[in-house]
Amino acid sequence: MSYIPINIRPHLVPFLYQEFEGREAVYLGKKVSSIKIGADSSLGRSMRLYTVKADFPKRSEYYNIYLTLEELPDGKKKYEGNYFRMESGKKSFLQFTPEATTEINNLLEDIFRISFVYFVDGYTKHPDASVKSAIDYFIDKYDLLEFGFSNESMRQLYYREKGTKLDRLKEQSANRVTNYKKP
Known part of the structure; x- marks a missing residue:
């Protein structure tokens, strides 16, 4: 099998x-999570569309997402994530193009941002909660300070998208992602 x-x-x-x-497991001092995505799930079907095939393609039954979290000696955390499709090299040669990598990340970014807006909306239903406290909680929950996110930047995102939560799925993907550089 090849990845x-x-x-x-x-x-x-x-x-x-x-x-x-x-x-979840610990491997070489890193916390690792392996997530199996069914090829017939909505996410799996989306990924299949981005696969470039050659010769005799063989359909895969699942995909894997490997996420790693490493605690560094200076107290910071290092995060890495890879999305894999397992295939037998005997019957097919598959790869994702650079454009596919961008599109898959855009889809995951949309899921992240939509989840964020719904989270803040739900959190602020409590009478003692504020948008600021909801955003602070979200930032802490997902260690977003490590990536340059701030309450102010997330608040701008929230107010830009709160009225039309799913509209981002029908518009062009945002190209402004904090501290992200193309591989």
Whole structure:
């Protein structure tokens, strides 16, 4: 079997790590979570569309997302995430193009941002809660300070998207992602 990787934007890793159910383990001092995505799930079908095939393609039954969290000696955390499709090299040669990597990350970014807006909306239903406290909680929950996010930047995102939560799925993907550089 061979792996066909897609690097996931680092700020999405702690979010996906907590929100997907997966097998968790410690490997070489790093916390690792392996998440199995069915090929017939909505996310799996989306990924299949981005696969470039050659020769005799063989359909895969599942995909894996591997998320790692490493505690560094200076107290900081290092996050890495990869999306893999397992295939037999005997029958097919598959890969994801650079454009596919961007599109898959854009889809995961949309899921992240939509979840954020719904989270803040739900959190602020409590009479003692404020938008600021909801955003602070979200930032802490997913270690977003590690990636340059702030309450102010997240508040701007929230107010920009709160009235039309799902509209981002029908518009062009945002190209402004904090501290993200293309691989």
